[in-house]
Amino acid sequence: MTTSMAASCSLVCCGEERDSDKAVIVRFSNGSVKNADKLDFTMYKHTEENNPRKKSRRIVAAETDRLSYVGSNFGAGSLKCNNLCKYYVGVLNKQTKQMELHSAQLFNLQPAISGEATETATANDTTQTYREKVDALIEAFGTNKQKRALSTRRMNQVGSDTLHQAVAMAASTVIDKKGLEALQQEVAETESQASLAPHLPPCNANADKPENVYLFDDLLSPVEFEALEQAGSKMAALTSEELKEMTDSGTGLCVTKLLETMPAEGEARDKTTRCAFYLSLLLKLARQKSISRKFGMEEGCPRLIQNKLFKSFTAETFNSGRIQNMVSSSMRAKVAAYSLALLLHLGHMTADLTLLHRDLGITEARMIEVAKSMGLTLIKSARAKAGEARQQDEHKEASLCLPLVKYDQFNERRKRKKMH
Known part of the structure; x- marks a missing residue:
């Protein structure tokens, strides 16, 4: 130019x-x-x-x-x-x-170049090519018995292909009829029957102290704990009227109990307030099916904690051209296990299972199953005194004692009825 x-x-x-x-x-x-x-x-x-x-x-x-x-x-x-x-x-x-x-x-x-072998060719492709050559030799020079066997095998192959096509059509019909949400719910129910071991916090069964079995740093790392400083100060500033409103709403019972009984000052008070805020997010997460990217922003959740919740307690699914973060039944059990371990550290290695399962929105049987999987000792709270609510009689607690308790398998086999 x-x-x-x-x-x-x-x-x-x-x-x-x-x-x-x-x-x-x-x-x-x-x-x-x-x-x-x-x-x-x-x-x-x-x-x-x-x-x-x-x-x-x-x-x-x-x-x-x-x-x-x-x-x-x-x-x-x-x-x-x-x-x-x-x-x-x-x-x-x-x-x-x-x-x-x-x-x-x-x-x-x-x-x-057409006919050139690709890099992705597998051993199965090579075997199939060799079979085709053998079949061609049988057609040209094979005995009548070999030809009949070849014809039978090809007919079976056609039947197998027809079966695969029928199964694919049936699966497509089920997806169109039930919809993605219903199928995801069925998958979640299937996952709930799976073992809880992969969803439990890291455990050191040979620890010398109860607090070293489920380490606090495995629940909240020092960096994550430091990021909760401002959020913890907000929890410490809640008034008695605001705590009463949380209690009357029926959600966050574990959080309000922690805040009502927390120490007056010192590091123990600071630790309780920070953990109470993190626990409130876990309880809120467990009651939802899908989580948006704005989760926790209204409460002032730090970005580091938000990323931890998405990465540790949700599963990515693809729906309608978008990636969504879902909370399946197995992930809800993981939230229950980590919440229970956190309450153990804040309650001198004892936690109220009844309040926790109500906050999480899961059944009491599921909560007990999680506690047993963690090797905890199940105990009943003291009977209520005169004038107190009767619901206290029904409370169940879990305590971490060494050595950990090994329970039998939870799957009970039903006895078959005899035919007369």
């Missing part, structure tokens, strides 16, 4: 463009192309445009008289520079003397 032309030209930025509107820059892995105008380019995009992980996948193919080239922006053969840098292409309009800037992405085109 000459100096006079450069002085009269101007740049026009086209702004942010969609992936489908981006310009394409290709390079050939085996050399340069002399006659680029004779190439026939085709671009393919992924059909699942609602899937955030697949909607931007593209495949570029180039056809010549002698060879075909293929490149993609995903997978092992893709260029990693697309994720690290942004590329732009300038297109000069000779009439208006304006150069338009378009965002672009790079593709590495490699020759695709």
Whole structure:
């Protein structure tokens, strides 16, 4: 471009463009192309445009008289520079003397030779090819017995393919009829029957002290505990009227009990207030099915604690083109286990199971099952005195005593009725 032309030209930025509107820059892995105008380019995009992980996948193919080239922006053969840098292409309009800037992405085109074995070929593919060769030999030179066996096997294969198609159609019908939410609920109920061991806090059964069995740092790391300083001060400033409102609402009974009986001053009071705020978030989390990204913001939850809750106590699911964080039954049991371990540290290794299972919204049997899985000793609270609520008689407590209690399997087998 000459100096006079450069002085009269101007740049026009086209702004942010969609992936489908981006310009394409290709390079050939085996050399340069002399006659680029004779190439026939085709671009393919992924059909699942609602899937955030697949909607931007593209495949570029180039056809010549002698060879075909293929490149993609995903997978092992893709260029990693697309994720690290942004590329732009300038297109000069000779009439208006304006150069338009378009965002672009790079593709590495490699020759695709038909019949060539791919890197992803498995041992099964090799076995299948060998079987086809043997079948061809049987058809040409085999005995009548071998030919009948070959015909029978092929008929069985056709029947198997038909069965797979029928199962796939039936599964699709069930999904369309029940819907995703109902199926997720069934999966959650199935998960609830699974073992609780993977969802319990790290346990040191050989510890010399009860407080070392479930370490406090495994529940809240020193960095996370430090991040709760401001939130804990808010809990300490709650008035007696506000605590009474929390009690009357029927939620957060464990939290109000902690705040009503916390020490007057010192490190123990500070620890109780911070843990009470974290426990209130766990109880709120357990009562919801899906969690939004704004969870805890109204209460002033630190970003570090919010990320911990999402990572530790929710499972990511894909629904209607969006990623959602769900609280399944197994995750709800994990919340119960970590909440129980936290209450043990705050209550001299004793916790009220009745208040906790009411706050979590789970059954008492499920709460007892969690306590037994943690090796705790089950005890009943003292009988209520005259004039006190009768509900205190029904309270169950759990205590951590060494050595831990080993319970039998919880799955009870029903006796079969005799046929007369």
